Amino acid sequence: MNRILTLSIPVLMGYFPLGLVFGFLFVQIGVEWWLAPLMSLLVFAGAIQFLAISLIAVNASFYDLALATFIVNLRHIFYGISLIDVLPEGIFRRAYCIASLTDENYSVLTNLEKEERNQHWLALAVVHHMYWVLGAAGGAFFGIIMTESIEGIEFSLTALFAVLAVEQYRRLQKFSILFITIASGILTMLFIPEYTLIVAIAGATVVILSTLMIKNVVMRKNSQHQKTEPES
Amino acid sequence: MSTVYVLQAILLLAAITFLLRAVPFFMPKCLLEHPLFRDMANFMPLVVMVILVLSAFENASFFSHQKQIAIIAGIGMVVTFHLWFRNTLLSILSGVFIHIVILNA
Numbered sequence: 001m002n003r004i005l006t007l008s009i010p011v012l013m014g015y016f017p018l019g020l021v022f023g024f025l026f027v028q029i030g031v032e033w034w035l036a037p038l039m040s041l042l043v044f045a046g047a048i049q050f051l052a053i054s055l056i057a058v059n060a061s062f063y064d065l066a067l068a069t070f071i072v073n074l075r076h077i078f079y080g081i082s083l084i085d086v087l088p089e090g091i092f093r094r095a096y097c098i099a100s101l102t103d104e105n106y107s108v109l110t111n112l113e114k115e116e117r118n119q120h121w122l123a124l125a126v127v128h129h130m131y132w133v134l135g136a137a138g139g140a141f142f143g144i145i146m147t148e149s150i151e152g153i154e155f156s157l158t159a160l161f162a163v164l165a166v167e168q169y170r171r172l173q174k175f176s177i178l179f180i181t182i183a184s185g186i187l188t189m190l191f192i193p194e195y196t197l198i199v200a201i202a203g204a205t206v207v208i209l210s211t212l213m214i215k216n217v218v219m220r221k222n223s224q225h226q227k228t229e230p231e232s
Numbered sequence: 233m234s235t236v237y238v239l240q241a242i243l244l245l246a247a248i249t250f251l252l253r254a255v256p257f258f259m260p261k262c263l264l265e266h267p268l269f270r271d272m273a274n275f276m277p278l279v280v281m282v283i284l285v286l287s288a289f290e291n292a293s294f295f296s297h298q299k300q301i302a303i304i305a306g307i308g309m310v311v312t313f314h315l316w317f318r319n320t321l322l323s324i325l326s327g328v329f330i331h332i333v334i335l336n337a
Contacts, residue, residue, distance in 0.1 A: 014320050020296070021324075031238050042246040049245075055240055059233065065241055069248040072280060076249070080256030080275040081264055087257070094257075101253045150258055152332035155306050158288040159327040162310040163320050172278055180280045187331035196290055202285045205276065223251035 004123045007112075011104050011128050019135015020142070021156050022049055027143035028153075029057040031109045037142035040133045044100055050157045069200060079106040084118040093122055100125040104166075180207050187201065298335065306331035 022037040043049055055065055056110050064093050079101050085092055086109075109117050122181055169178060183194070185203035256264060261271065288303050310327035319324070 008331045016326075017321050030233055032235055034249050035235070035242065037240050039242045042242055043249055045245075045249050046279075047284070048249065050326075052241065052245060054296050055234070056238060059237070060245055061250075062240070065244055066248055069245050070252070071247050071250045072284070075273070075277040075280070075331060077255045078264075084256060098254050098257060099250045150332060152302065152335040153328065155288070155303070155331040156284055156324055156328050158303070159306065159310045159324040159331075161281050161284040162307050162327065163314050163323050165278065165285055166311055166314040166323075168278035168281055172275060174275070176276075177278055178282065181282040182286070191288070193290070196287060197283060200286070201279055204279045204283070205272070208275055208279070209268070209271065231332065 001121075004120060004127055007108060008124060008127045008131070011108060012131050013127060014104060015131040016135040019132045020161070021153075022046075022053075022141070023032070023136035023139025023141070024156060025053050025139075025142045025156070026232070033140040033144050038135035039135050044102060044129060044132060045073055045076075046102070050160060054121035054157070059107060067198065071126075071198065075103075076101060082110060083117070083121075084122065085095070086114060088118060088122050090125075097121050097125055098179070100129055104128060107184040120179065128217060163214040176211070177208055180204050180211075185212065298337070302331045302334040305334055 018146065019040060023033075026035050026036040026039070039049060039052075039128055043052075051068055051072060052065065060068075083101070083106070089096055096173060108124060108128075109121060112120065143189065151214040181200075181204040184207065185200045188196050188203060283308060288307070289300065306327040309330045310323045313326045314320070314323040
């Protein structure tokens with residue numbers, strides 16, 4: 001148990017305060033306080049929960065909510081791949097471990113030795129989940145007793161996305177992808193402001209994939225060229 | 233805002249998130265290991281996060297310079313702090329702080 005708590009400290013530092021902010025912001029749009037911890041319990045995904053606050057606030061359609069969830073959480077598809085072999089036994093354990101595969105759980109688990117992954121997966125997921133739910137409950141409580149809201153506090157959503165973007169950039173180290181995405185975002189906001197999110201992401205993805213394909217073709221041609229050169 | 237609507241939204245988000253996380257456990261490996269899929273898995277998270285950051289400007293009126301400056305300063309602060317200290321909480325707090333100070337100036 002001590003090992004679990006030690007391993008979970010970095011996540012505690014992230015999940016609890018972020019959960020507080022989530023709960024606080026969620027009750028600002030006028031929902032019942034218990035919906036904040038309930039959402040943290042059932043959804044357990046940081047970015048989309050924050051984004052959902054602004055979507056629910058404007059009574060977004062279920063279609064828009066589904067689309068946003070799909071786009072923001074698409075990355076989770078790839079988390080399970082590297083963890084399939086260490087999934088615990090038992091149908092309920094398995095289902096829970098899969099349901100709780102957040103960014104943080106993924107990164108903590110993949111940093112462990114293979115044996116420990118299987119052994120600690122369930123316990124770590126439960127402990128992290130608790131931090132997240134308790135944070136949301138605490139934040140919702142503060143949000144209810146505070147009568148005046150602070151203008152600009154909702155910027156914590158953008159700040160969270162910026163942190164995640166920096167983490168991703170650190171991992172990828174590709175300026176071209178960052179540049180294409182920013183260009184796509186600005187162009188979309190200027191010319192197609194109605195569906196910025198989906199159009200900007202789709203646009204950037206298509207451009208990046210095409211440049212990757214062109215690069216592959218050029219590389220293949222070059223390597224063929226080098227192979228045939230000595231003969232000619 | 234009705235509680236039923238929020239409950240429905242929560243269940244919808246939970247269901248889609250769970251299905252996405254469960255995909256690799258049901259999908260054939262050959263499809264998951266396709267190079268196109270691999271490439272997208274690699275760069276899509278960065279693309280999505282950057283667009284989500286930029287979407288902060290969507291709600292800022294084009295003529296409200298104060299709001300725009302507050303957003304730019306906030307993002308700049310978060311990025312600088314995070315590149316420097318790599319402490320999520322510190323980065324977010326510093327960005328929100330600067331944003332609120334400029335907004336209420």
